[in-house]
Amino acid sequence: MAGIKIGVFGAWRGNSYIRLFLEEEQIELVAICDKNLNELDDLENESDELERVAKFTDFDEFLSEGKKLGMNAVFLANYFHQHASYAIKCLEAGMNVISECTAAATMKECVELVECVERTGKKYMLAENYPFSTSNIMLNHLVESGKLGTLLYAEGEYNHSGTNEELARLTPGKYHWRAWMPRTYYVTHAMGPLMFATKAMPRYVSARAAHSDLLYQIRDWRHNYDGCAIMFCEMDNGMIARFTGCTAMASDYSRYRVVGDIASVECGGNIGSDMVRLFYFNHTKPENEENESFIKADIGEPDESAQKAKSAGHGGGDFRVVQNMIEYFLNGVDPFFDVYRSVAMSATAILGWRSCLNHGENLLIPDFRKKEERDFVRNDDLTPFPDENGNGITLPCALPYNE
Numbered sequence: 001m002a003g004i005k006i007g008v009f010g011a012w013r014g015n016s017y018i019r020l021f022l023e024e025e026q027i028e029l030v031a032i033c034d035k036n037l038n039e040l041d042d043l044e045n046e047s048d049e050l051e052r053v054a055k056f057t058d059f060d061e062f063l064s065e066g067k068k069l070g071m072n073a074v075f076l077a078n079y080f081h082q083h084a085s086y087a088i089k090c091l092e093a094g095m096n097v098i099s100e101c102t103a104a105a106t107m108k109e110c111v112e113l114v115e116c117v118e119r120t121g122k123k124y125m126l127a128e129n130y131p132f133s134t135s136n137i138m139l140n141h142l143v144e145s146g147k148l149g150t151l152l153y154a155e156g157e158y159n160h161s162g163t164n165e166e167l168a169r170l171t172p173g174k175y176h177w178r179a180w181m182p183r184t185y186y187v188t189h190a191m192g193p194l195m196f197a198t199k200a201m202p203r204y205v206s207a208r209a210a211h212s213d214l215l216y217q218i219r220d221w222r223h224n225y226d227g228c229a230i231m232f233c234e235m236d237n238g239m240i241a242r243f244t245g246c247t248a249m250a251s252d253y254s255r256y257r258v259v260g261d262i263a264s265v266e267c268g269g270n271i272g273s274d275m276v277r278l279f280y281f282n283h284t285k286p287e288n289e290e291n292e293s294f295i296k297a298d299i300g301e302p303d304e305s306a307q308k309a310k311s312a313g314h315g316g317g318d319f320r321v322v323q324n325m326i327e328y329f330l331n332g333v334d335p336f337f338d339v340y341r342s343v344a345m346s347a348t349a350i351l352g353w354r355s356c357l358n359h360g361e362n363l364l365i366p367d368f369r370k371k372e373e374r375d376f377v378r379n380d381d382l383t384p385f386p387d388e389n390g391n392g393i394t395l396p397c398a399l400p401y402n403e
């Protein structure tokens with residue numbers, strides 16, 4: 001009998017996970033909720049099993065009816081800026097939660113989410129997948145091996161550009177979050193792999209953004225015309241890190257690099273898929289190593305899992321997120337992106353944007369484990385995102401043009 005009886009909220013991105021959940025013996029998919037159930041059409045043609053899954057268009061009904069069906073966990077793949085409020089509803093209803101990025105869209109929500117997890121004692125994890133691509137896991141192994149010496153610096157980039165047609169498809173509706181999201185906010189794909197590899201937490205952030213003339217041309221329906229934002233963080237292990245949010249730079253899709261005083265490792269960019277580059281100086285190189293080596297990622301995964309990971313998407317990251325969820329929800333193995341690390345990334349993105357708006361001001365990122373640090377931001381609900389009627393915006397979503 002499946003121990004995890006899961007409901008999926010949001011059936012667009014949710015589709016990818018619905019497929020993966022249907023393949024796992026330990027998971028039973030009991031309910032799906034989306035106000036637009038047409039998102040399921042392609043999937044229903046592929047899978048008869050979906051027929052027996054209860055479907056809802058209203059969230060509250062999904063939660064209460066799902067509970068009657070034994071639902072004990074929810075996968076959140078709803079709108080980017082609404083994860084925290086729905087996570088809280090699910091946790092309060094006794095569900096374990098696995099949430100798409102980002103964990104929270106305001107500082108106030110970061111506090112509320114942490115306190116809800118602590119109060120309810122239910123399980124919460126972020127479904128951040130990029131750290132669990134094959135090459136990022138290999139990068140992590142090399143950093144953990146100690147070959148790099150003292151960790152000094154790490155950098156991460158995540159780029160997602162597209163034609164106007166693609167951007168329009170991804171931005172349905174005048175008040176859709178993708179039309180209003182400042183460039184720092186989608187931080188987890190660039191920052192997550194660096195936190196995973198180095199185990200460091202961000203303490204201070206300073207950031208800058210730059211506008212794109214190409215995006216400025218479509219500002220009437222995509223108001224966030226900055227092409228990139230770069231965040232620069234002091235980390236709690238003494239190293240520094242530089243990373244993007246989601247940028248629209250003409251550059252590689254994603255790339256990551258961790259640098260020590262003895263060696264450095266990098267993946268993504270032009271290194272090759274499932275490959276990691278290891279670099280030493282002559283004077284730091286051990287006798288049995290080359291100055292530069294390109295290492296095929298071997299993460300010791302059984303063949304069957306490696307095969308499943310390969311076909312799941314995002315370099316195997318989606319498959320491994322599901323495996324981490326099974327280990328956490330059924331066997332109590334803590335996930336790397338617990339609620340504290342998850343809100344630390346959200347807070348970096350939120351404060352990073354404040355820093356951009358003030359010429360790179362350096363801002364303290366609260367340690368959300370400490371009540372006194374939560375208290376600094378408990379009532380801070382500034383947001384660049386409108387509600388469904390276009391109200392509620394309290395921050396600009398792009399820098400003043402050309403200033």
Ligand SMILES: NC(=O)c1ccc[n+]([C@@H]2O[C@H](COP(=O)([O-])OP(=O)(O)OC[C@H]3O[C@@H](n4cnc5c(N)ncnc54)[C@H](O)[C@@H]3O)[C@@H](O)[C@H]2O)c1
Nearest residue numbers: 010011012013033034035036057077078079080100101102
């Ligand atoms: N980790 C990844 O690689 C990855 C990839 C794609 C998307 N995402 C994340 O997944 C989330 C969803 O993104 P998306 O691409 O699916 O686009 P989206 O945000 O437009 O889709 C959200 C879906 O949820 C449904 N929904 C939202 N609120 C609802 C409500 N109150 N009641 C009923 N249905 C509701 C919408 O109808 C829609 O189908 C985002 O947070 C995004 O960042 C992550």
